[in-house]
Amino acid sequence: MASILLAYLAGVLTIAAPCILPLLPLVLAPALTDGAGFRRRGLPLLMGLAAAFAVTASLAAAGGWAVAANQYGRAMGLAFVVLFGLVMMWPALAARLTAPLAAAGARLAERFSPGAASGVDSTVASSLALGLATGLMWAPCAGPILGLILSAAALHGPGPDTTVALFFYALGAATPLAAVMIGGGRLVRALPQGALRWAEGVRRVAGGAVVATAVISAAGLDTRLFLGVPALPTDRVERALVKVLSAHDSGVAHAATLPATQPPLTGPLADVLKAKAWVNTSGLTSGDLRGHVVLVNFWTYSCINCLRTLPHVRQWAAQYKDQGLVVVGVHTPEFAFERDVDNITKAAATLDVTYPVAVDNDYRIWRAFDNQAWPALYLIGADGRVIYQAFGEGDYDKTERVIRKALADAQATPTAQAPAAQVKVEGAQAAADLNDLGSPETYVGYGEGQRYSGGDDIVADAPAHYRPAGSLRLNRWTLGGDWTVGREFATAGQAGARIAYRFHARDLHLVLAPGADGQPIRFRVRIDGAAPGADHGTDVDADGVGTVRAAKLYQLIRQAGPVADHTFEIEFLDPGARAYAFTFG
Structure with a gap:
């Protein structure tokens, strides 16, 4: 029971994560542009989303055939979402596109409840279909709790326990979205009659936002955009939930x-x-x-x-x-x-x-x-x-x-x-200074990267030149120079390539590896623009000079005095270095 509660609460926390953004146009558009109500429009959509996400995420562990099937399902989901957006932009298409759904719903109702076909609600049917399509295309942020669920699915294969946990995770994500939908619907109903003349224009704009969301997701741009969107530290909350609930249910620890x-x-x-x-x-x-x-x-x-x-x-x-x-x-x-x-x-x-x-x-x-x-x-x-x-x-x-x-x-x-x-x-x-640790583990690859700042968007799996951010807020990082950012790590394309990070911790570490040829790569680190001096880590000297000789974790900063916010920078003096993840202590 505790594992189900954990999954649900982790889903609720996604409202604070950037990966919820693609869902907002899809849930707001119906709420703001029609009066169908939450029960007929919102609830079927959200239930369809939860069901589709749970099934497809579970099947992803079944093998190559299921992964391929999920890819086809995602493509169909994106296509349906685009059609939904087009319907909102041009209502004349609505009758043609929803007629097959209404007819299918009528046949099902007649089969399972003879005589009830006349009561089939096409709004419910179309909303459920939209929710299923949205669930096929949604890729949530993998926080600690979702990571546990997905790793269990990957290691053990799909099963009822995994599917149920994923369903409740999606229900958790749907809960704040339901509040958004209900609030949006009430807002529309509260508007004076004179404002309703703008409804057609609002509908078209909302439809365009839905289409744009689908196009961005299809092009894979959503993951890159997430790197630049600030997120609340929900990972820490999830870890605390695991610790508290595991004390009451030994099943959480498995x-x-x-x-x-x-x-x-x-x-x-x-x-x-x-x-x-x-x-x-x-x-x-x-x-x-x-x-x-x-x-x-x-x-x-x-x-x-x-x-x-x-x-x-x-x-x-x-x-x-x-x-x-x-x-x-x-x-x-x-x-x-x-x-x-x-x-x-x-x-x-x-x-x-x-x-x-x-x-x-x-x-x-x-x-x-x-x-x-x-x-x-x-x-x-x-x-x-x-x-x-x-x-x-x-x-x-x-x-x-x-x-x-x-x-x-x-x-x-x-x-x-x-x-x-x-x-x-x-x-x-040495043990971490947990009483003054204010920075989280941060991945450099785009697969799990977050909190990126810079003058250019992350370009996945291709060489690009990056302009570093002029200033950084706490726990934000930036690239400078030529880099190829892959799913797991980023590779420096030339001498002078840099990474900067604004952090709050006694220790700063970075997992580094030499290039494919295995040759040593020199680097220099600075803290607030100067050599680290007494604050240098074990893998650099007081001048901040070090060498990447093997793939491992490098301790680059250990503050000798009181812990405070600082800007760390590492510059690679040779090309080819691979940067994986920052950790702190």
Whole structure:
């Protein structure tokens, strides 16, 4: 039940996100230009939208055939929306275009309720059809909660649970839209009679807005436009909702708890052994895990949250090894470069990760644990059952207490009371200053990019010259020079290409990679136009000079004094650098 509530509330929050913009002309146009009322016009439209979105988003996980079918469905939806806009611009077309819908509705009504065909409402039928078409074309912003739903669908395939969650997400988005429609209708009815003479002109303008919306969506310009539209920080609200509701419903975390009667190594641990590649070992066997307390750590090496968890995992691996604890890392990639086993091996060595790491490029182990986040910790008792899970950073003391208890239970000895050794952390792995963290993770690729400012729109997958914004508001960023912006990363096309970001955090990190030829790329960073000096990160010197030698997370700023708003800029002195995502701490 909590997962359904989460999905609904996440949908409601989309009213504050830029991806709701394409829906506004479609819901406002009928409300402002006809008197059909919400029950006959608005409610069927919104229900059709929710149903179409839930079904198509669910089927997207079924395989290539479903993806292709969704593309055709989207094209048909766009075509229908264009027709709807044309009808509003030229009402003479309305009778011809709605007649087939009314006739089809009449036949259905006659089939399921003989004698009721005469009562079929063509307005309801056409509104439902418009809602279905809108649901086919709508692409909502993927916040944390929708990300959980869609990742579950992608990993496990479509199913009733996913479809229901997506339907309630769409219902949540429809709720504020319903308020907009009702308010618009009341506004029209409240206008004096003299103002109604403008109704025809309003109808034509609204129809033109609907057609323009469909054309922009068909051309793929909507995603690029979203990068320049400010959005409220709904991601933080969604994460808080997950934390609060998960405390009341264990199903939210989707823990992979096994029945007490399940024999060892037939649950998710069995899939750990099936990893196709390993780091720090040639592979583990059943004998290495059976009867042991096992801590499984899901991580990926460019994730700042994962990096800040590693010192604690390393400490537990060393401190409790002789008491029977086995630590296994599961490296599940986020970016394409994190799939390279050589890159993972080098990162593990650099980060002093010496325990076995399973390479989970196919997400097999991720699916076996029904995992949803980086980082994630699962503690498995000696009987093979998952007895504890923790997601994200923090709660290290609690996790260690559970580890001690599990080891004591396995050995039938009292729980050790000795204090844990001090965990040594340095560089990017030091804990974040969460009390003064005011900037969110920000992707540079257009696939998940937000809050972009600049003199030019983002051009997807093509070289372009970008004029940087003259000034930046907090948590806005801009490009300067020649760039090719792809879905996952942006590539600097020439020496002198720049990125600037206005941030509020102690630490600023940027995931970077060299170009396709692998050659080192020099860069220089500035903070408020000057060299960082004492505020430099571990991957640059006091003059702000550094080099991209490998694909990884680079710590570029660590403020030595009080945290305040600053403008960060990085300039690449050689072409070819790939920039993926900003993170803060």
